[in-house]
Structures are given as C-alpha cells and as structure tokens.
Amino acid sequence: MLDIKLLRNDPQLLERALLKSKGKFDKDGFMSLDVKRRELIFKAETMKSDQNAATKLIPQYKKEGKDTSSLMEEMRSLSNEIKELDQQIRQIDEQIAELVLTIPNIPNEAVPLGDSDTDNQEVRKWGTPAKFDFEPKAHWDIGEALDILDFSKAAKVTGARFTFYKNAGARLERALMNFMLDLHTTKHGYVEVFPPFMVHRNSMVGTGQLPKFEEDAFKVANTEYFLIPTAEVPVTNMYREQILDVKELPIYHTAYSACFRAEAGSAGRDTRGLIRQHQFNKVELVKFTTPETSYVELEKLTNDAEEVLQLLGLPYRVVKLCIGDLGFSSALTYDLEVWMPSYNRYVEISSCSNFESFQARRADIKFRRGPNEKTEFVHTLNGSGVALGRTTACILETYQKADGSVEVPEVLRKYMGGLEVIKA
C-alpha cells in the first residue's frame, strides 16, 4: 500500500507504479474520489462539532429548568444527516482502500525498464555450468532410477504437482534444510522461527498476496485461513500492528516452511519434476530495517542466499528484475538463478526483495527513533535462502555420475550420516 498523501501530491509516482500493472488503473477516478472524500469529511466534522456543542447545552438547560424539546428536535435531524454523511464517507473509504490495495509498489530508480524476464539485467555470475562426458539425465529420471523421488505415487495419493521423497532423497531434503538454517543462524546472524503454515486472511493482505492474487492461494474451506505460499507471510506479520524501538532494528529472521501455491495460470509449464509444485519446502530470510539501511541490507541478504549456492557448489547468476517482471509489492528484486542442466539454462531459485515501506504500511509495522520522536514505517525485506526442492533437483543433476549415482556435496555429508554417494 502506498501513502495516499504522497500520491495526491506527486501523481508522477503513481504513473511509475502503474508501469507494473500495465495501466489498468483509473487514475482520474481515484483522484476525484479523494477530493470528494475530503469534502464530505469536512462537512461531517463541522456538523459533529455543532452536535457536540448542543449536547453540552442540553444538561445545562435542564438544570436551569429551560425547555429543551426544540433543541432536541433540531439535533435529531442533524444526527440523521450526520449518519447519512458518515455512511457515504464509509463507502468512499472502502472504494479508495480497495483501489489503493491494488496499486503496486513504486519501483526503485535502479530498476531497469522492460516487459518480461528477457529484459532482466545480469548483475554477476558465479561458477561455470557443469560439462558432462556422458548424456546427463534430468532429475526426475535420476530420482526415479535411484528410488528417491516418486511422482506417480504422489499423483495417485494427492494429484499432479506433488512428490514423495524417499530414502536418501527424503534425507537429502532434510539435510538441505538443516544446512541452510544452520548457516543463516550461526554465520549470518538470523534468529530462527518455525511459523504456522496457515495464516488468517488479514496476514495475506498485510504482505500483499491479497486481495489481488486470491486465485494463487489455497484457502482452507469454511475458515478464513490460507495455506502460506511462503514463510514471508507469517514471519513478516509477526510484527503486524506494532511499534518497534529503533534499538531492536535490524531484525533478522530465518524460517523453514512448507509453501503452498495454486500455480494458477501456469498449467502445462514445468510439468515434470520438482521445479513447479503445489507444495514445496523453503528456507526464508526476512529482515526489518530502518529506511536508510534497507538497500545495504538487501545486498547482504542476497549475499547470504548466494553463499548457500556457493557452499553447495552450484553455479548461478544474479539478475536484477526489470519493471515488468517485478513482483507486486517489491521496489527492487534480485533473483538468484541456478544452472539447471536438464533445462540447459538458469532457473530461479531465490528471489530477494526490498519492499521498502509498502508491506509495513499495509501491515502497520512502525518504529520510533527516540522517546519523543514520531513513528515511521520500517522497511521489510525478504528472500529465499533458498528453495529446497529446486536445490535438490539441481544437486541431483549437477552431481550425477555416468553410472547413475549422485555424489553428495561435501557440506551436506555431515547432515547425512557421512553418506558420500547416493546409489541405486
């Protein structure tokens, strides 16, 4: 959510935000609603002021034995008028709120122009994609051959886009989770959180998944609960409607969670393997910072996620998303893309964003610099640190051998009871 006053005074900002939403927004209608609202408020408040004055006179008159019936009659009609005005104001407020909630965040000046991922800017590359002296297999074939992934059983039990991990596969996924959490908590200074995997609708609004993208989420029937699409939602909303002390900032949290996504609109894409699932595991990084430090913190957060890939020996690149590819709530996003041999290209494995005050304003997360200072909105950031399923896929493909076995990356061995090679 953006600041209405800011939009009122600087419509140019609105234009920039709308570059993302492809201009479907009725800007003039929005501006005139804002004017209308303030007119009505002024009228109503003047009337309320009169009403309050009369309300004080009535007991005084009664005490003096004066007749109050005509004044009371007058106030009765004034009261009705006020109720009517309040009703109108409430309607306009709702309309404005609805509109404002659908305006995306304003992209940072550094965000490149462009419509799609082809316009993203490569920032840096690490490692070189593996070369094989045999015909490498895709991870879904490797997984089934080694009996560590089972897609057809999951399809029977649940449906498409679900997976059973088995044997060393299940253990690998669990090892990755522990490896990442340990790295972030011990080396990078994040405080670990294990969040609820369902949240109330209010939390989904707070971080920007709702009201605009309800079809992307799984809603639990007969409740107002949603399965979380990322741990970002519960962890960011931990501090909803709170005023933090500046001394508490920056706050760093890392959290494992399962993530649930309806993947509406991606039917037919990435139908094989672990790349696009309705349920996947992820270790998330979340930060709350002061406005002046948020971009430095974004660089650090991105580096923290990169280190996971470096330690696992997985080649990747970092790209800066262009306006067209930028998420609804984000002001600037770096994607980490890992080299996926079966796709023969880089595939997104982490998305690190600075939301500036956009989420904080929606979720009402503030801080105070000192005892007599005004409150300000914090900046929120988050990034995957990183997605486990895609990492597993990438490890299987990158570390596969000609005989069909898969080497376990060095750093994971202590999490797998010393296992060095996954064999059939």
Place this chain on the structure above:
RNA sequence: GGAGAGAUGGUCGAGUUGGUUUAAGGCACCGGUCUUGAAAACCGGCGUAGUCGUGAGGCUACCGUGAGUUCGAAUCUCACUCUCUCCGCCA
C-alpha cells in the same frame, strides 16, 4: 465440544444508576529546577489517525471488532473476534 471470566492510551488501572471524564490516577519515558555528578524531591510534558489552515493552531474520530437505541454511549442492546480458567477429547 461444555461451563465461566475478561478485553480501557507504552504499561498498570479507575470509570459500567448514559450528560463538567475534554478518558482519573500510578509507573515508565522526555524536558527543567536542585546537585560536583547521580538519585530523591518538585515543576512541566507525554497516545494514534484523519481533516482544515501558509503558520501558530483548530476541529473530528478512536475505550477488542461491527451494528443498534438515544439529542448525547467507555457506560445500555445484539452479533462477532480474541485471551484466560475449569471440564471433556486428543498428537
């Protein structure tokens, strides 16, 4: 699932026969006096948001949420949410 209690400003807590309460008071916090410094004491300040105004400042709303009664609601009525206690069931 059953029974009961509760929700007031950063915190504690008064106010519930509807009208000088414009939400008392304590604590915490901030500024000042005093002091070599600090503490104590004393004096003053101290919520959030909207709106009008160039400004000083004014006005309006907010006592869990929403609706209602009334000239007027923290206070009365109804619904809902959450928290706590006890019972039952349960990993």
